Amino acid sequence: xxxxxIPPESLARxxxxxxxxxxxxxxxxxxxxxxxxxxxxxxxxxDDGSAKAAGYRTLTIPPLFITHALVTPExxxxxxxxxxxxxxxxxxxxxxxxxxxxxEWDFLEPVCVDDEITGTTRLLDLDxxxxxxxxxxxxxxxxxxTNQDGQVVARSRQIGIAR
Amino acid sequence: MTSYPNMATVEVGDELPVMHKRAEEAELxxxxxxxxxxxxxxxxxxxxxxxxxxxxxVHGPLQGSWLTQFITDWAGxxxxxxxxxxxxxxxxxxxxxxxxxxxVISVDQVNSSVELEIYERKEDGSVLMPAKAxxxxxxx
Numbered sequence: 306x307x308x309x310x311i312p313p314e315s316l317a318r319x320x321x322x323x324x325x326x327x328x329x330x331x332x333x334x335x336x337x338x339x340x341x342x343x344x345x346x347x348x349x350x351x352d353d354g355s356a357k358a359a360g361y362r363t364l365t366i367p368p369l370f371i372t373h374a375l376v377t378p379e380x381x382x383x384x385x386x387x388x389x390x391x392x393x394x395x396x397x398x399x400x401x402x403x404x405x406x407x408x409e410w411d412f413l414e415p416v417c418v419d420d421e422i423t424g425t426t427r428l429l430d431l432d433x434x435x436x437x438x439x440x441x442x443x444x445x446x447x448x449x450x451t452n453q454d455g456q457v458v459a460r461s462r463q464i465g466i467a468r
Numbered sequence: 469m470t471s472y473p474n475m476a477t478v479e480v481g482d483e484l485p486v487m488h489k490r491a492e493e494a495e496l497x498x499x500x501x502x503x504x505x506x507x508x509x510x511x512x513x514x515x516x517x518x519x520x521x522x523x524x525x526v527h528g529p530l531q532g533s534w535l536t537q538f539i540t541d542w543a544g545x546x547x548x549x550x551x552x553x554x555x556x557x558x559x560x561x562x563x564x565x566x567x568x569x570x571x572v573i574s575v576d577q578v579n580s581s582v583e584l585e586i587y588e589r590k591e592d593g594s595v596l597m598p599a600k601a602x603x604x605x606x607x608x
Contacts (some may be wrong), residue, residue, distance in 0.1 A: 335502075337505065342503070345533065348545065351509050353538075367536065368552075373505075387508050406555065407554050407555035408529075411550070412549055
């Protein structure tokens with residue numbers, strides 16, 4: 306039986322809001338820069354006529370761009386040596402390294418340019434498991450995205466693996 | 469005129485057209501900029517090596533967006549992506565040849581949707597990212 310990698314004070318944070326709510330208006334040029342960077346030149350992101358012909362109110366956005374649209378810029382003085390920003394809300398674990406384990410997305414309503422999107426991220430789950438290479442922690446953050454009409458447009462669960 | 473799948477034509481076992489991706493330094497830099505991601509492992513080779521990576525690391529969300537592109541290119545503009553989920557099993561590195569393949573594993577006529585099973589693989593065939601997705605297609 307290995308000792309717990311999850312301090313009790315971290316376990317107590319399950320359900321807590323880690324980030325947000327943050328509200329952002331979806332910007333056409335930012336969305337299109339994202340699409341170019343991905344190499345996804347779908348006309349529904351660039352041409353209003355194509356978007357409307359496909360049943361959208363106006364230009365829609367690359368599905369995962371919604372996460373990046375909500376990123377809040379911070380001053381460079383808050384950058385750590387690894388290039389990431391200091392995060393006062395990060396969950397404390399007795400581990401050396403956090404890895405990107407995957408994501409799960411539900412898309413419930415279309416998201417279009419000029420929509421006002423609010424994102425709120427919670428600590429959904431924190432669980433210690435036994436793997437072949439020893440114990441690890443599975444950390445799940447869930448972000449809920451709502452639009453200006455109060456509709457939930459998307460949910461994402463980001464899974465982190467820490468050992 | 470490109471033809472896209474619909475509920476009248478789609479069948480279990482249908483394969484999506486294979487998509488190849490390869491990101492050089494400039495493309496990874498552009499993705500860091502477009503996603504406002506300053507993480508050093510995506511542009512600083514020496515730092516990536518210091519953290520134990522063999523080379524500059526391809527962003528996880530970039531591969532996620534390639535995955536949604538792979539699906540929507542096949543499904544067409546009138547289809548709607550309802551859900552997608554993936555696991556990141558290993559890291560992809562700069563200038564690696566990456567390959568997306570997938571197929572229809574179930575057809576739900578009641579909800580007009582199909583379930584897809586998708587894999588992103590390296591050149592040696594090893595799986596980087598297994599994924600599943602649900603897509604709503606047009607009736608005909």
